[in-house]
Amino acid sequence: MSIHYFANPARFTRLAGRIQPWAGGLTAVLLLIGLYMALVEAPADYQQGDTVRIMFVHVPAAWMAMFCYTFLAVASAVALIWRHPLADLAAKASAPIGASFTFLALVTGSIWGKPMWGTWWVWDARLTSVLILFFLYLGYMALWEAIEDGQKAGKAAAVLALVGAVNVPIIKFSVDWWNTLHQPASVLRMDGPAIHSSMLWPLLIMALAFKAYFVTLLLARMRMELNLRRIRAMRLAERTS
Amino acid sequence: MGNMEQFLSMGGYAGFIWPAFGIVLIVMAFLWIASMRSWRKSEQALASLRQHRRQRGDIEE
Amino acid sequence: MNIFLAIITRDLLLAVRQGGATFLALVFFLLTVTLFPLGIGPEPAILARVAPGVLWVAALLAAMLSLDRLFQADFEDGSLEQLTLSGLPISLIVLAKIITHWLTTGLPLLLAAPVLAILLNMDNEGFAALLLTMLIGTPALSLIGAIGAALTLTVRRGGVLLSLLVLPLYIPVLIFGVSGIDAAVHGLNAKPHLLLLAALTVAAIPLCPWAAAAAVKLSLE
Amino acid sequence: MNIFLAIITRDLLLAVRQGGATFLALVFFLLTVTLFPLGIGPEPAILARVAPGVLWVAALLAAMLSLDRLFQADFEDGSLEQLTLSGLPISLIVLAKIITHWLTTGLPLLLAAPVLAILLNMDNEGFAALLLTMLIGTPALSLIGAIGAALTLTVRRGGVLLSLLVLPLYIPVLIFGVSGIDAAVHGLNAKPHLLLLAALTVAAIPLCPWAAAAAVKLSLE
């Protein structure tokens, strides 16, 4: 199967049409189970009390934030190197999803931080690098918005995504380095208690629900972008001929 | 009833836990609805445009 | 009046179409504020101490950077001379543009400031004063900035020259803005500072559009 | 090689002719640093504490603001497409422009930094480290910035978008720069920080011109 096997938009649309309802249904089911387990079944932590429940949305959201950027960067590389016509769209479609998850990781983390650390925000290495990741997403989406011509915008955004991808580990590393120098090691201890299986299950199920959500939205947004691209070409041709 | 109240109070942390879960669900629902709606709209627009062209007898793509 | 509103609507439409200018000035504000903890370290006490200053300096810079949009694009593509030919006095055209600038820059900054204040660990007592000083002070930034933007119109890549002209003029706004917040944080009376700031803004309303109009007229020659 | 040098000479000549770009980037640096004591108050201990951070943040902003000059003027008047028709590979043209940018921005900042450090009451131990980190770090600012400048070429009034793209990429430079100075101030070994900063710059030399060239090519289409 060649790399261009799915390049045929019609084939992609057919395949997406088949997968999307299943992914959507799976999202709903997993989310319901996950929420029930997280809010009702899972025991309160002996140290953190009920606040530990925030973990069941916070941690999967944080995972998805990083996963989406990886996906975006790989799709961009495929778009630039092999000029795969769907890769552009995949990258573009995944950005708002990733940005939303990053935003959620930040907000749920903050909400968790208030009872645990007594403050909404500290400039800890991990927090800071997530915040910067959020900016990278915003920049990526703003660049797509700012350039009118779809093909040009795609290539420019892909260049940015790759440069950003090189930078993410550097940021992570540099922020760690920076933080160890300044931060009095008092408040922050993320290694926390080892995870029980009573907590592991809801966490895993929520994580799976988020993945399914990602797949569903990715497919829908890619199909939308594909349609818009066709519509634009048809409209432009109609007007000018 | 007391059980329900106890559940809702979340061991005194209701003010943190419910907003946290709430915002997650709101943001996810919002993005879901927005994505699905714009996808459906694009399908409709494309379909009507195609039909319009077929009526005029243009060659398709 | 009709023309005045037509110009404002046009500018808002353009702001929305051209890559969400609103959104971007905001993001610059956010980014600059984020750079500071990275530069000066994460200690909450120090951050809280410098928070009002950092917020106001960042707001100053964000407002200033968005100034080059004020007339430049219209100047370069000939729209500005067409606007002056609309029959409206130039000072009113300038005022219309200043209002759009505030709506797309000052207002978003004002709304974002409290969130950033939380990130910088600012004292709770300062929040009301922060909002008030921003509400009174940011119009002055747009008004004063218009003069600089008009003066640097014919200068190629005038961005840096603009900052040289405008930042010194912004200093009173910075000082009264910060001291208003500081007073509130320390439990003192913030009112005199706020009144001074308001006096500044009120004085700028008639003066700045007039001065900027003179500069615009010059650069069209 | 001849063409490469011709481009650098040309850009330096233009920088000198067009209202002394050199002088102005410097002035922005100076002004921003001056705003801080006004914003956060004159206490020497606090100023000394935040000095390395403020200096580096201001340098970042000054470098970033001068980026929009990098390609934009040449793009708008058609010079950029003429340059690409000179027969030199585009990545080398980009490199020539990066070198000019550093000579007109990074170098003056480097020279001015010690003076401003004195104004901010920075500890004497930090001066050597300040100069060294600036010497190693500012080329990275020009290199990385070129990518952002190239990407926003076709964007009308791309200045603020530029900052959104470039500032996150600048953060490692900021962090290693500041921590190098801080280490020196606290009597620790600054060498690892300097080495990391150097690694960053060296890695950027081949990568950035290549990425920026790809972006330039796009915007000329």
Added chain:
Amino acid sequence: MFQGRDIACERGERRIFTGLNFTVAPGQALVLQGPNGCGKTSLIRIAATLLKAADGALTWNGIDVAENPEGHRANLHYIGHQDAVKGALSVRENIAMWARIRATTDDQTEAAMAAFDIAHLADTPTQYLSAGQHRRTALARLVASPAKLWLLDEPTVSLDQAGTACLQQAIAAHRAKNGMVMAATHIELGLDDAQILQLQPQLMTL
């Protein structure tokens, strides 16, 4: 009736011309000709009050324009080298916007697009237009909102023959309604019985 008496122009501390007189009567067209650098653009910009004359006076029906420059400006359309067309807006939006800013009560945007044969581009963002299409969008302003005096600086630049014909028709219709036209050009505009004002290079130092 629009008149200039004894107009002198200075640019960059040099006199470009002095003692220039012209008259445009209703229904009349005045064509400015002359070699590159003789001051055609400068004269048109003086007539639009975008440039100050170093000497002399402009009058509108005998009244000095300087007494009410805003009123004079509202009376004229100026088309210069720059198109004042926004790439982010569509052709229709661009034209309608200028009509609104000129406080037009009877908006002729559609007629204007038809007059310059760009109705089929109405919804296209102008950044996608070719040079000639862009120019036509700028010219359509003339028709979209009425003004008694048209000041045109090399209006046919980038236009093909069909575009030039559109412009000629628009000018003819304008003159038929007693409009006035002042145009600088290097090529034959093909206007009926237009007066010609030949400018001579007469650079002098002050």
Added chain:
Amino acid sequence: MFQGRDIACERGERRIFTGLNFTVAPGQALVLQGPNGCGKTSLIRIAATLLKAADGALTWNGIDVAENPEGHRANLHYIGHQDAVKGALSVRENIAMWARIRATTDDQTEAAMAAFDIAHLADTPTQYLSAGQHRRTALARLVASPAKLWLLDEPTVSLDQAGTACLQQAIAAHRAKNGMVMAATHIELGLDDAQILQLQPQLMTL
């Protein structure tokens, strides 16, 4: 010999033209004509490798240009809508600068200024020039450094008759030295026995 075979062009996701063939032999001139928006500018930019053709190939003496685009670029002069003239530099500095950037060994700046009759403006900063003088400065690049192929997009815009005559002479001299010319224009350029390539509007969807 410069040839294009089967060239197709896409802009903004639309086909502008397809299957276009042209040949320019040494000493030959090819004039592109056609209504606004038919793709003249696009074709010239493709020939300059500033725009990528959606299909087809350019060859230089039979060798595909894509094999050595830098070499091809060094062989040509392109004059577009934009003058690439810096307002802060004088006329002479502008022309000499481009000659240097094109690695010219035998700098003809003075001859170039004479050829376009702007020698008297040599030390004037170009921001003070009129539209036609500005254009002449841009055109002077053609003469200041040699290149085998000239690509000219509406080169006579803003030129008066004398300026157009200068350009005609320059083209004639270039062709006499076996140079090649490809020009897009709406007006008669008055070139001896030029081939004419008439472009038709033929927009299609993909």
